[in-house]
Amino acid sequence: MEQRRIALLGNPNTGKSTVFNRLTGLQQHTGNWSGKTVGQAVGTVLYGDKTAKLYDLPGIYSLFAERAEECCAKQFLCFGKADTVLVVADATNLERNLPLVLQVAALQEHTLLCLNLTDEAEKKGIYVDRKRLEERLGIPVIEAAARAGKGIGKIKESLFEGHTHSRGKTEFSQLWQDCPQTLAYLTEGCEALLGKARTTPFCLTMVLEEDPAFFGGLAQEEGWDTYRLMELSARAEGARKLLEAEGSDLRTFQEKKTIFFLQMAENITRETVQIKQEKEDLTERLDRAVLSKGFGILLMLALLGGIFWLTAVGANYPSALLRVFFDQVGEGLGDVLSVLPPSLYSLCMDGIFLTVSWVVSVMLPPMLIFFPLFTLLEDFGLLPRIAFQADGVFRKAGANGKQALTMCMGFGCNAVGVTACRIIASPTQRLIAMLTNCFVPCNGRFGLLILLCTVFLSNGSSVGAGFCLLALVASAVGMTLAVSFLLHRLLGGQEDSGFILELPPYRRPQIAAVIVRSVLDRTVFVLMRAVAVAVPAGIFIWLMQRVHVQGVSLMQLLVNFLDPLGALMGMSGAILAAFLLGMPANEIVLPILLMYYSQSGVLTETQTTAELANILTLQGWTFSTALCTALFSLNHFPCATTLLTIWKESKSKFFTAVAFCLPTAVGILLCIVIHALFGAG
Template sequence: MTEAGNKAQKELLVALAGNPNVGKSTVFNALTGGKQHTGNWPGKTVGSAYGRFRCGGREAMLVDLPGAYSLLAHSAEEEVARDFLCFGGADAAVVVCDATCLERNLNLVLQTLELKGRAVVLINLMDEAEKKGIRVDVPRLEKELGVPVVAARAREGKGLDECIQRLSALCEGQEEARPAQVFYGEKLEAAIERVRAALGETRAPARWAALRLLEGDEPLLDKLEAYEGRPLREELSSLLEKERAALPEEALRDGLVESIFARSEVICRRCVQGPAGPDERRLRIDRLLTGRFTGTLAMLLLLALVFYITISGANLPSALLSRGLFYLLSRVRALLVFLRLPEGLVSLIADGGLRVLFWVVSVMLPPMAIFFPLFTLLEDVGYLPRVAFNLDHAFQRCRACGKQCLTMLMGFGCNAAGVVGCRIIDSPRERLVAVLTNNFVPCNGRFPTLIAILSMFFVGAASGGAATALSALLLTGLILLGVFVTFAVTRLLSGTLLKGLPSSFALELPPFRRPQIGKVLLRSILDRTLFVLGRAAAVAAPAGLLIWLLANLHIGEMSLYAHLTGFLDPAARLFGMDGVILLAFALGFPANEIVVPLILMGYLSSGTLVEMGELAALKALLTAHGWTLSTALCTLLFSLFHWPCSTTLWSMYRETGSLKWTALGFALPTGVGLGLCFLVNLCLKPFGL
């Protein structure tokens, strides 16, 4: 066979599988050195990460499959995982397990072994298991499963070398796998044999394929037909029908999973000793964090605390960064002048592109560098699933999935990330609801705008720590408003356009884990902060150029910019804003961060963005241009509820594949924002506020 001939040269393709929350990504990062790329794999557009590592003497590619409880393909993730193992050409698999709940994990292991016998089982979290008094007899487990089993503590990098060694031995044929087989009962086993004989040689393992076909897996039959190029449906349909009719109904429904779990139970009884389930200490913390009063209180306090730390911590570095970068800007400008570039070009580069870029960096970097690590810390400890648990009832009443809460939380970091994160929701209806409502919580790019306006117009006379605390409190209130509107719109969609009842929902509450603070910092700053900042910077510089051009190109007496604001002004007044503000939001489409500097630029009509400087001076400037309490409130509300940024909108289009839904994703928050602003303006105007 050609496959065997190529073996020596060919790069190994290894699939990494595992239940959610077993430390799979830790294993992935440890094996590949954290160099992960995202790409799409055959079958579905759910992205899997892949990275390279050395396996023995060969290059190997590790593909991180989506976390799944089973390979029976009930959800998109499971189908991706299954198709990759089956048709993706994987040479071998590594299945990561949680040593503290092996019985449940073995379900996936046994299913994976049916599909890919050449596998290494990595028992992760051995330290946690030991602490709980759970002992895993690894040699015995290896005997029971018939494939290499390696004990590991991936967070400390323990056990990974051995995993690679065994994997290499397996792939080079020095070690042989005799994967355990689940016994499905005599009648079904006989039927499997007959279908297997009729099916003949296929790309998928014959026994496994036969069982799936008996089960009535139509999509698999289509895929097999496509890959084999044989009319399998025609050949097999009468046999399958006959076999299915002869089998007791139970055997093919719950019976399959029952057989697999029965086997898992037996294996665990022989190989695992110790208590099952959480200890008292964890239960006490859980009851506190999810208690009727304490749970809600803890949630609000943590939210406010995160904002307080972010706001108070970001002020000083923001000011320093801004001073440093604008000094740099003046030097760059001097250099350009020294190089005798034409004045217009100097202004375009320095006052247009660079100034906006530096603005965005100095305003965004400090709060992000504080907010993201804090958020990742909560994630790492395992608090976020508890939030989803606490809020699920509300989502249920809105007829949505409880996991929408998790995607909403992701939205605080970045709405585009939140939209992509909606893939964790299985039901297409609920996924669409989550995608469409993600923009109702403010992303990190909108926080600076919210904080600036809040501090200027609503914190008032308070100063120092009290002012920061008040800002944090008001911001928390705004966030709660965003969450409330998320619920309202979710309910509205579920009752109208996306009618339906909530589907079943199961959320695992993993044990609390001591966060690895160093790694959290590194990961959140590298992966999230710099990623988001890079993207913002990439749009900020060109946006700066565009704004400069608008402000410096004249038609008649006025600049293009003035024409535009004049045109928008009457409409904007209806919603309590003015043309300058509305145009700033429109021009901020590529990145929300630049909205406030755009507003200031409009008022100063200096043709370039201005420095943020002292808040008091800014407030004076704004009030001089007619800002009232109602203007500030409307701008706040519109910042919270308006069209998604270009990246988020693009992600919406990618995820839904439909222009219609993307348009709705644009229209919904915009409509809500305009409606609220209209009402606020209507109510406050008569009082001259």
């Protein structure tokens, strides 16, 4: 027997992904804001000895819009890919959800409604008459509170054993009342071309509008040739002419259609929903502070600043512990590998193992702190509000507020920031956000920046260093905006393409789930990519030190080669070489530099800041060197992990190359100018 196929559909923020996870047991990332489900998640639902495939479709409000998400969902439903559609609706806001439910019920033969978030609705004093709703819609309705796992069993039961499924009672045909001739003409044509079973009011609408998703689907899924498609197009055109003859036109028809569903939703809501107490809810009260102009901004900056500070400070301890752990592992591994010839042993231990363990121990702890905290904000519902507050500034750069969010994630890790750019709908704006993400320093660069601020750029006081760091971060944000603005002009984006954000109610974050998700989705993902690049990089760095040409090591050759450029930029060949070799992870730039300075041949760290200051001063570092190094750290090629991510996300070698060259060029120019201005002194 063929496996049943179930499609999961619903508005954004209805807990659709939570329902998906509960039904399949698969941990898919859920978020308290729209635009999260990108691509298509598929899971398996088990019920006794039966199984079914569950397809998570993107969160949408209507089947009639023409964005990629809606088209994807519509095609999936139209071309029989699903036996049953499970629509998830938010019980606290039923009216908003009903148009989609009604549309699906009109299109699909087997529809099931999951009325989710009933626990929240109850808290707000909102009661939905399930029985009455079932009658009005003509489809089964199941109450659920997916976060608590309530109702999931019933949904399964209904999915596998329900025999009552039938097409919903959406009286779509009313829409055609004023244009009987058009309807007759279109029906005749569709019955001939599409077959009788397909000729439903919903389908007729799509033909009349020459819906690109529907026509595209006919070609892709059912192999229609151009001739057949043109025949259907001709019918549609004829029908539109008739429509005009009957005193209407396509625009009016579409508007009527939208209003038809909205009105039906309103009527049904009036009959089925009772609001027992209307009190000002928490969301309203919180929003008054969070969305206010002055205090709201301060609050958000303080929150984000607090997270960065906790990450930078808090990561030191687990990092040190990890180093101790890896030292022990290294000793054990060394014993085992001691059977190898000395050079191979050194390659494995000093090259691969040291680099990989270094990257893991400096990268893992900050990510383990940053991402769970950030995900908590996301779960709470704060991210769309941050996007709103930032939109005014980002609009001026041709971007939108969502880029503020991807930028914030870039502070944690640029590779994650680049992946997060998926939330930006416009392809041009998304590309710009990806290309500019590495202009903000990730955790890996903060270590070096803090050091430079403390030792060289401030007068030694921690307050001074703090202000220095703040100035650097502000300049990074400014640079992001400036480059975004220029790219926007260059790529010819529209002036103001419009931007819609839904602000969901605040919800209590699910702390345990947050930790699991952020670790699985973000941390492990980045770490695996980082290790993948650290292995070859470890070998490379090792070879650079050991291979000599005419008595000079490759490393020294590279340093000599880069020296003129380094001098021009107010740094040195050694610093530039460290940045280049630090490609696998920004965290190892400083250790590589120290390795070179001390000629130790392995990645090196020093115990105290004072020692470090001493070494660097001995190597001729001045205020100007530190300033140029800090600026180049902010503005240079992204790390290998980020580049790999940009390549995977943009699927374009060209733009990956741009992502490499653009910040590098900015950094080189900036350093040359700064050095020319301040370097002489």
